[in-house]
Amino acid sequence: MPSEKVTKEEAAPKEKKTAIAHKLATKQQEISVTEFFEKNKQILGFDSRSKSLLMGIKEAVDNSLDACEEAGIPPEVSVSIERLNEEDYRIRITDNGPGIVHKMMPNVFGRLLYGSRFHALRQSRGQQGIGISATVMYGNITTGKPAHVISKIEGDDEVAWEMDIVIDTKTNRPIVTNDRAFTWEGVEHGTSIEYTIKGRYVTGKQSVFEYLKNTAIVNPHAQISFTDPDGTKTVFERATDIMPPKPKEIKPHPEGMEIGDVLKYSQNSQQKTVKAFLKNDFSRITDRLATEIVEKSKVNGEKKPEKITREDAIAILEAIKTCKIMAPPTDCLSPIGDTLIKKGLMHVLDGLRPEYYATPVTRSPKAVNGNPFVVEAGIVYGGDIPSDGQVQILRFANRVPLLYQQGACAVTKAISEMDWRRYGLEQRGGKGIPYGPAIILVHVASTKVPFTSEGKEAVASFPELQSEIGLALRLCARNLKSHLNKMERKKKTHAKFEIVQEILPDMAQKAAEHLNRPVPNLDMTITRIMNVVWVEPKVKKENKKLRTITYTVYNYTTLPRSLMLHAQLPKEAVNLSLFSHQYFVDMNEEGKVNWEIKDLEPSKSTTISFELIGDMADTFDADDIFFSGLNPAMVMGADGLPGDWGIKGMEITQTDEADFVEEEEEETVEVEDLGDE
């Protein structure tokens, strides 16, 4: 009973006289959390005027997207910034979310550390219950004006409510004025917040525009519109109508628990016995496992959970360590997925006309301290992306762009510690941020992203997390490298083609003139020199949602050739044109397609052609074409069928192999012959 003790001591005469310690003691006092954040605004991200302007919008948009997704509503969020005078801006963020019930509105917007997602173990943008209230507080501190909040929840007889909110800094409680019901014309449900704030509107890398653009990349299911202070309106249309699967809430996983966690959970448990507590209050602890843990720990499994002592907790944790427990379930996460990352990137970065979107990588979920997480990575390369500076890094956590504190982030560290020279980018000494025409995207999704501060600007460098980021980046970089290699080979073969097709006829003609003989037909000669089967993709953009893909296959060898071609198409985008084509064989449920071309004559060519239609049409990269049935050294423009493709391609026949080696020798001879003429 410490408080009682203290009172007793207070009255004790002997503590009355000593000087300095007592003087210091008089200054000891509690600090309200609101006062703390008011004084340390930079921790919440409100440091400079330009950053403050962004932070407020970010918090509001994050909340809007979270609410829409929880309610299963395709988000429509609009942001507008109005400039009142030199430093004062009026910001409004409106969404079509489920709305907030009237009695909750004051606390949601006017109280720090108040929210619905703090204890929930599933992926969400907001968790802390700080952001939007901090925005209201900062707006009020800098302009003296309250925030104006409107919300309407679904239901025929529901009216909308509006109110003005400020936070009482001393008590961390909302003060509400002008609270009234009204009819929000044409709105079924949604929330709107309007606040006035001192800020500075900037353009460029750390601007509101950039934040919204990047939000659109990782939230292709959301429509986001933005009206800037000049009145210019930009709409980031949704790139897909498919809503991400709703993350499910999970129970805490025993991995990484501390003694304090066991004690806390047991104190709060509704279960009647320790065994039931273990089985029902945690994820992945089965009845059998609960029995095993109880037996190993020698804790009485039938006693009440609140009777668990410190020694019990230690024993339970020791027992858990020796058990094989499944990794936490991962349906609490909502990764974007490789197709949608690519789609999102293309949707937003198309203006840069990148040469290549490396196939993004979504790693399988891992867990650190019982918190599941997933890392995704993508790389965009070439085109109009500036090539003289460091690569641009797009960092995301739970689908939220991180624009500040790049240097403090685990993503930046993972990028800096990787040797990018192996993957075709420049980098001094194989360390640091690489240079070149590339944009690197990394998305970390988790039930609990370990941010370095409340401002949620950088992810802390937990070793497990950083290593996963590194792996995702390497896989993605390998895709980039194999593209760069392919392009390099193509370029070289193109050069060879040009030389052979221009110089040989030239030489033949001159030789013929000189010897006064007729110019020979060189088609077969050229074919024998080239000695490749050439696959040339072509994409015709018929309109925004229709592509015609054509592969032309040339046989520049001396024998008739048979081969299979393989590609993975976005299934939703194929139409009859695919199935009706003469070379089409079959397509599986993943969209993997096989074509077969038989006995293509020397010096002849043929084509495979089909259409892709709809939203996903542009996500197919025509360069991702594979072949089987021929020696890889003989084919240009397509890759050998990977071993993990899952579908068996055509075997390389023995004849082919022998025949190929033979031809290699022939080629050399042929060239010498010509030179001698």
Next chain:
Amino acid sequence: MPSEKVTKEEAAPKEKKTAIAHKLATKQQEISVTEFFEKNKQILGFDSRSKSLLMGIKEAVDNSLDACEEAGIPPEVSVSIERLNEEDYRIRITDNGPGIVHKMMPNVFGRLLYGSRFHALRQSRGQQGIGISATVMYGNITTGKPAHVISKIEGDDEVAWEMDIVIDTKTNRPIVTNDRAFTWEGVEHGTSIEYTIKGRYVTGKQSVFEYLKNTAIVNPHAQISFTDPDGTKTVFERATDIMPPKPKEIKPHPEGMEIGDVLKYSQNSQQKTVKAFLKNDFSRITDRLATEIVEKSKVNGEKKPEKITREDAIAILEAIKTCKIMAPPTDCLSPIGDTLIKKGLMHVLDGLRPEYYATPVTRSPKAVNGNPFVVEAGIVYGGDIPSDGQVQILRFANRVPLLYQQGACAVTKAISEMDWRRYGLEQRGGKGIPYGPAIILVHVASTKVPFTSEGKEAVASFPELQSEIGLALRLCARNLKSHLNKMERKKKTHAKFEIVQEILPDMAQKAAEHLNRPVPNLDMTITRIMNVVWVEPKVKKENKKLRTITYTVYNYTTLPRSLMLHAQLPKEAVNLSLFSHQYFVDMNEEGKVNWEIKDLEPSKSTTISFELIGDMADTFDADDIFFSGLNPAMVMGADGLPGDWGIKGMEITQTDEADFVEEEEEETVEVEDLGDE
């Protein structure tokens, strides 16, 4: 009255039925600040096991140093780490501070956001009232054990108190057990905290040892001892007995105030009128200024401060903007000072035998948003400092070393944005952290250091702050560059000397042999070729606290020379040997000394010699020697007296100037003569 409203709404039937918004509403709840930090331990710096071990010690040592300084006691802090098993460590930190009164002990160690320094506007290490309680919490969560705290305050009849403390996470209140008084043998006053924590003991750049070593650098008045888990004890003895001046608490300065601040201060004011409020509750607002502000703002100066409205606040802030208000007082700060920075660096880095300690720079105080701050910088160069990697950066804030989050820190940004190639370090493209054998120290001291998170690991990049850091670095780097230039010149002249003194006699001898004539005496010839007055410093380390400094002056010119030499000596370190020397002229109160040498004959030399004694003896760099009275182009080994030296040196006489040009020509002639012989 929002709460009343809410209750009414709650009872209203129409909100009963709608689905999702109501479902979401049931999850809304308050989060205790302790729960928040328990879940977001990484924000407090408790992320990895090794970092957690360091963080706890850091918080305790910071508190000890703060308390000692507040009480004017030269700090003696001891830290010991005992390893209990693989992950469990028992840590104890003991100080000789003023102690904590018994009734305050539970709150100081067992309650987050509770402290004495939060509202005080003066430089201190701790401010938030979070650190040590977070350590107690983290120790308890990871090991289940309470912290054991002992404290004794000064006074003959005082006993020491000890108690065990844990934090109740739900309520953020201390729970105390085993509270008892006892006699702490041989201790007059002091505090000790012992806690058990899961951690990992590491060595290297981010270790406890490194933290304590760096703490010793910037706290040369503190004695810090450390016992590592192997039982090895290291003592960082104090480098000086001079205590830093105690920072004074100031009132808030009107600069950078927001509307919310004016309203908050006016609500809490004890003053009777607005005018008195302005004059007495802020720093630097005089009676005249208060009148001016009241008049300009048209606010009634006689009304009560709590009657100030939002409009009044805006008007007052507008009026303040138009007034000339003095910068905030700076006795609230405690910079280390250039001499003590150098002293601290030398004390700790002597093992690396650096070639040069660039004279550190202490900038004059500035203010950002009414918070005064000072930036200090130092550079150590050469010797055994590794030369192949990036320079090492030592970052400090309010005399506390910052070991983590280097990438997020304004100090790193300022260093990276500076072109170090101009100052003799390698750097790709003039950006990024430079390479070379250097250690760069930056200390930021402020009444409120804007840390990026509660873990206090990096300083946020406020533009004003970053630019001051840049300026301090540039000034210090200029010292480094001028040293490097001087060394380069010395090296070249040394080379010239060697050539002239070896080759000329050689040539003369051969020529003499060839012509069968006697070898000529070349002394004067060499003198004429060199044509410099050479000042050569030499330092003899008699013992740890005694140095003999000798300057030898050679006249390698053809005429007798007179000159003055000047140096700034650490005044405390000079003794009679200085004043009794024949060339000594005078010394001012800053320790600036003048010597005068008259008519030194050609080819002759003379010496100035004196002793430096005591603690400060080693802070004098003998290379920092200046001259006057001669044409700068004629002197090697000393620099021309700087214009801002403050003391007038000897004028360069007209004869000297003319005579110098003449000699230049003579030199050339002489060399040709020799060649012809």
